Amino acid sequence: MPKCRICGRKAVVYLRHSRLWLCSEHFNEFIENRVMRTIKRYNLIRKGDRVLLGLSGGKDSVVLAHILSKLRESIGFKLYLAHINLGIGEYSEKNAEVAKKISEKTNAPLIILDLRKILGVGIPELALKTRRPPCSVCGVVKRYLLNALAVELKANSIATGHNLDDMATFILKEFLVQNLEQIPKLAPRIEGVKDYLVAKIKPLYETYEEDIKKYAELNNILYVEEKCPLADETTLTWHLKKHLRDLEYRFPGLTIGFIRRLVKNIEKYPKPGDTIRRCSICGMPSSGKICSFCKITEKALGKPMGPHAREYIKEIV
Numbered sequence: 001m002p003k004c005r006i007c008g009r010k011a012v013v014y015l016r017h018s019r020l021w022l023c024s025e026h027f028n029e030f031i032e033n034r035v036m037r038t039i040k041r042y043n044l045i046r047k048g049d050r051v052l053l054g055l056s057g058g059k060d061s062v063v064l065a066h067i068l069s070k071l072r073e074s075i076g077f078k079l080y081l082a083h084i085n086l087g088i089g090e091y092s093e094k095n096a097e098v099a100k101k102i103s104e105k106t107n108a109p110l111i112i113l114d115l116r117k118i119l120g121v122g123i124p125e126l127a128l129k130t131r132r133p134p135c136s137v138c139g140v141v142k143r144y145l146l147n148a149l150a151v152e153l154k155a156n157s158i159a160t161g162h163n164l165d166d167m168a169t170f171i172l173k174e175f176l177v178q179n180l181e182q183i184p185k186l187a188p189r190i191e192g193v194k195d196y197l198v199a200k201i202k203p204l205y206e207t208y209e210e211d212i213k214k215y216a217e218l219n220n221i222l223y224v225e226e227k228c229p230l231a232d233e234t235t236l237t238w239h240l241k242k243h244l245r246d247l248e249y250r251f252p253g254l255t256i257g258f259i260r261r262l263v264k265n266i267e268k269y270p271k272p273g274d275t276i277r278r279c280s281i282c283g284m285p286s287s288g289k290i291c292s293f294c295k296i297t298e299k300a301l302g303k304p305m306g307p308h309a310r311e312y313i314k315e316i317v
């Protein structure tokens with residue numbers, strides 16, 4: 001029976017990327033230290049910060065909520081959780097239930113934004129009426145609502161559960177389609193603009209998806225395992241992620257090495273040309289005159305709903 005490299009007790013986990021057998025205690029320590037180091041290395045959270053975590057109910061954001069709640073005292077920041085109920089039937093209800101339980105468990109205040117209460121429709125209807133892929137509409141809606149909420153909460157940053165595999169996949173995709181100016185937008189920290197755009201941080205940037213899953217299992221952390229019924233498994237991103245996982249298996253440590261070298265060189269990539277302006281309808285960030293949220297809601301519902309969503313959020317905060 002393999003033994004833990006640190007304490008010699010029975011090992012329960014083998015980390016291929018680090019060629020390390022660990023017991024559950026030292027595995028937890030390894031993962032929590034890795035997140036702490038990512039936070040320090042990329043200056044993601046500072047003492048006194050107010051951090052708003054987007055909690056979907058899936059394993060990544062749920063594990064991140066647990067780890068951040070453990071680290072909040074030693075770093076000295078306040079943690080808030082935000083869950084957006086996307087109105088995707090039973091799947092969304094399950095996620096909302098998990099979010100409530102995680103809030104109790106981590107003792108972090110939770111704000112739920114229910115899309116059907118704000119707009120009267122969920123992601124499926126918005127996608128249908130705008131004839132856009134559900135995930136693209138969903139991305140716009142989530143980014144908009146999280147940012148609007150973070151602005152009202154006067155949060156210093158929005159944390160998301162994007163993990164190492166996600167980020168390496170997104171970066172590879174931009175390489176393949178030669179959208180090089182998108183790469184700096186995939187850094188571990190993206191600065192905000194005072195009063196209307198809150199900084200984005202990714203504390204799981206250097207943590208493998210497989211390790212996040214093991215952390216959840218070993219600590220009996222509740223999360224929604226089933227996939228979103230609207231997820232599209234035919235996209236380039238989906239295939240790339242699958243192949244990257246196979247490559248990582250054959251060449252352990254490949255993904256983390258790639259990401260670390262990339263971040264070191266990120267300044268060398270062309271800067272995004274689009275300047276951030278304010279939407280002329282709702283005042284939120286936009287690359288054009290009108291933001292994507294106002295455009296999508298106008299197309300689907302006949303009226304741009306940015307101002308209404310902002311009012312709704314102001315009232316519940």
Ligand code: SF4
Nearest residue numbers: 134135138228230231
């Ligand atoms: Fe939204 Fe797509 Fe994720 Fe479903 S799979 S929650 S539609 S981004």
Ligand code: ZN
Nearest residue numbers: 004007023026
């Ligand atoms: Zn040990």
Ligand code: ZN
Nearest residue numbers: 279282294306
């Ligand atoms: Zn707008």
